[in-house]
Amino acid sequence: MxxxxxxxxxxxxxxxxxxxxxxxxxxxxxxxxxxxxxxxxxxxxxxxxxxxxxxxxxxxxxxxxxxxxxxxxxxxxxxxxxxxxxxxxxxxxxxxxxxxxxxxxxxxxxxxxxxxxxxxxxxxxxxxxxxxxxxxxxxxxxxxxxxxxxxxxxxxxxxxxxxxGNLNPEGDVHINDLQGLGTDHSFLRHYILAIRTFLHKFFPAHILTALLSSAHAETPQSAFARGPPVRDGELELEWLPIPRTVAMWMSFRYYEQKLTENTPQLGYFIAGGIAGAVSRTATAPLDRLKVYLIAKTGSPSPVVTAAKDGAPLKAAGRASRSLMDALNELWKAGGIRSLFAGNGLNVVKVMPESAIKFGAYESAKRAFARLEGHNDPKRLQPTSQFLSGGFGGMVAQCFVYPLDTLKFRMQCEVVEGGLKGNQLIAATARKVWNKNGIFGFFRGLPLGLIGMFPYAAIDLSTFEYLKRTLLARKAREHSCHEDDVPLSNFTTGAIGAISGGVSASVVYPLNVLRTRMQAQGTVLHPTTYNSVMDVARKTVQSEGIRGFYKGLTPNLLKVAPAVSISYVVYENSKRMLGLR
CATH class of the missing domain: 1.10.238.10 (EF-hand)
Incomplete structure (x- = not known):
């Protein structure tokens, strides 16, 4: 034999x-x-x-x-x-x-x-x-x-x-979708711990201890065992003679794992939030400059005129002077504080936006898994994965959109000698509410949602192309498999910055139209619009096609420092929090 x-x-x-x-x-x-x-x-x-x-x-x-x-x-x-x-x-x-x-x-x-x-x-x-x-x-x-x-x-x-071989004890394929957030997915364990504390307050400790030890003692083991077996409602349990109370406890442990298996550890989530807040604060003047340029309308600038006359060097010089002139105007409106107007709102939305996006993304993955007939979110087709990501982004944008609108309108209301800080935020919010109610905070939202999928498609395809090209080149140099080529987080971040810059440039006209819809009727942007077509028509009439790209330069200038700062702060935050 x-x-x-x-x-x-x-x-x-x-x-x-x-x-x-x-x-x-x-x-x-x-x-x-x-x-x-x-x-x-x-x-x-x-x-x-x-x-x-x-x-x-x-x-x-x-x-x-x-x-x-x-x-x-x-x-x-x-x-x-x-x-x-x-x-x-x-x-x-x-x-x-x-x-x-x-x-x-x-x-x-x-x-x-x-x-x-x-x-x-x-x-x-x-x-x-x-x-x-x-x-x-x-x-x-x-x-x-x-x-x-x-x-x-x-x-x-x-x-x-x-x-x-990659199936974990609960039947899910073990893939680290949250590589940048850490692999110990125990964010919700803090809440489970609260439930356990509640149980200990109302039940004697010796009863809970006995239940837990019984559950462990009577769990069947095998050569293939990698943890407690899955117990779903469709599986009969005649082969496992355990008390009902123990079965309930084991079900609790099972659902605890289901709740936490796809959730990033709280420490990594906090580190990411700190990195996002610091990065946005550091690049806030560039973001402020972008909004200022988008909001300012009028006849074609000297830059456009020089470009039309075939003088690129002259156009470049005037472009830099235009940026400096814009910065001078912002400085006159309130000094250094004016350059950071709206940054508080931008920072506040970092954590909830990330949490909502992640939750919606996971829910969408499970829904698409059911549609595909296998109920396994880790086995999704690429199209379903892409649509899930887009859905997560759309849901997150819907929730934080009022903060975006408030930020843009506040930035466009900053004037010399006017209200500042929280007083300006409150006054801006009241003005929007009194004039248009809740719907005033959601103007231009369809444009933001429409741009979500082309942005993601271009970003993803560009990122994958650059990453594959780099991996193939390094694999040839080191004579190894592409999967064995190490890419640092900074390299991955740099690739992401390039792909993000390309995709942002392609969909930038939608960004301009959306921002103008949000900022309409303010001091800096007094023009009002009836519809998306109206804002597009008025932009072409007053500034030509180039009006759709106003503010693109500072938007691209902030990409590299934003990525670098995020990387450095994220790594140091992890070290400070004692994370790997």
Whole structure:
């Protein structure tokens, strides 16, 4: 027999597996029974529905919709023989063990390109006792159902593992979507801790301790166990004779994990908020200058006239003078304080905007996962992922849009000798409310929402193109796989700054129209508009096509410092908070 096992030992092992799958008291398994059995032993295939259906059809040789023991035994014999041959071909020194170097060499020899991180992850999952080598029993137990899915070669092994090996105990694929926010997703655990404190106030400690210890003591374990098994409402529990109170406690623990699995740790969230606040404050004068230039309307500037006359150097000189003239006007309106007008509102919205965007993004991912029929947010198609991100951005913008409107209008009401600070904010808010009610705070919102998807599409495609190009070049230089090329956070941030600048420039006309809709009727922008078409028509009439790009220069100038400052502050904030 394969691996030096006797026939009697093999018979006993297969019979035990058949029994553990739930077929002890019956002679067959249907599809639901097989799936239930795999959940019972916490096998990685327990939630891989598509793959499991293919395996079931392979085992059910007569196609009657049930698996007899004879069919199961024939499948196991065939699968183990294929896995034994593959194991021997990888084990170069024939010592009955596969080390990481042998596995890497085998992948390379078969033409399979696999990154070091993927290889380490696969090796760690197969090496169940973590002794640094893979024995045949470990190899066999992990890949037993491989032959029912595809041919048993290293290409198939990698494909099989990619679909099952990354499943966590709750059935979700383990992908660090929140790489920049940290990988310890325990933000809501602070709230769960409050619930636990509440329970301890109303129930004796010895009862809760007994419940918790019972839950741990009676949790079934297996060679595939990576944590407590999932218990959803569709899974019968006749195989787990536990008290109802313990089951309720374990359900509580399950939903605790479901609440926290996709939520960034509070420390990383705070670090990101600090970085955003400092970055926006540092670049506030440039943002203020941009809004000032957008709000100022009139005949074509000397810059445009010089450009039309074919004098680019003269136009560039006048452009710089125009920026300086604008800064002088802002300074006259209130000195240094005028340059930072509205920054408080801009900073206040950082945290809620990020939180709302993240929550809406996660909700959208789950909704699209249901539409795709697999209920797994981590297996979304690229289109669904893109739409989820766009939806998250739209929801966040709807919630913080009144603050944006208030900020723009406040900036356009700053005049020499006028109101300042909180008094100006309050007066501006009252003016909007008295004139248009709640709807006055949402003027121009459709333009912002319309621009969300083209901005995201251009940003994403540009970012991916630049990143792929850089990775390919570095991979050629270092003769390694692209996944093994290290990219620092600063490099990634620089790529993001470039892609963001490109996408912002493309959709900038929508930004100009939206800002003018929000700022209409103010001291700096007294013109009023009836509709989006009205603001577009008046912009063309007074300033030509170039009016749609007023303020673009300071908008682009703030990109590089904003990224650099955010990176430095974020890293130092993490260090200050004791985060990795």
């Amino acid at each position: 394969a691996g030096g096992e006797s026939k009697a030992e093999c018979d006993q092992r297969v019979a035990r597996l058949w029994s553990r799958l739930g077929a002890k008291k019956k002679e067959h398994l249907d599809y639901n029974g097989l799936k239930k059995g795999l959940r019972k032993i916490d096998h990685p295939l327990k939630n891989a529905d598509t793959m499991l259906q293919a395996i079931f059809r392979s085992v059910d040789t007569n196609g009657d919709g049930i698996i007899e023991y004879s069919e199961f035994r024939a499948f196991v014999d065939r699968a183990e023989q294929e896995l034994w041959q593959l194991f021997k071909s990888i084990d170069r020194n024939q010592n009955g063990e596969i080390d990481k170097s042998e596995l890497k060499a085998a992948f390379s020899k078969s033409g399979v390109t696999v990154s070091n991180s993927k290889l380490d992850e696969f090796f760690a999952d197969v090496d169940t006792n973590q002794d640094g080598v893979i024995t045949y029993p470990e190899w066999r137990d992990f890949l037993l159902f491989l032959s029912g899915y595809s041919s048993s070669d290293l290409h198939a092994v990698l494909s099989y593992y990619s679909a099952t």
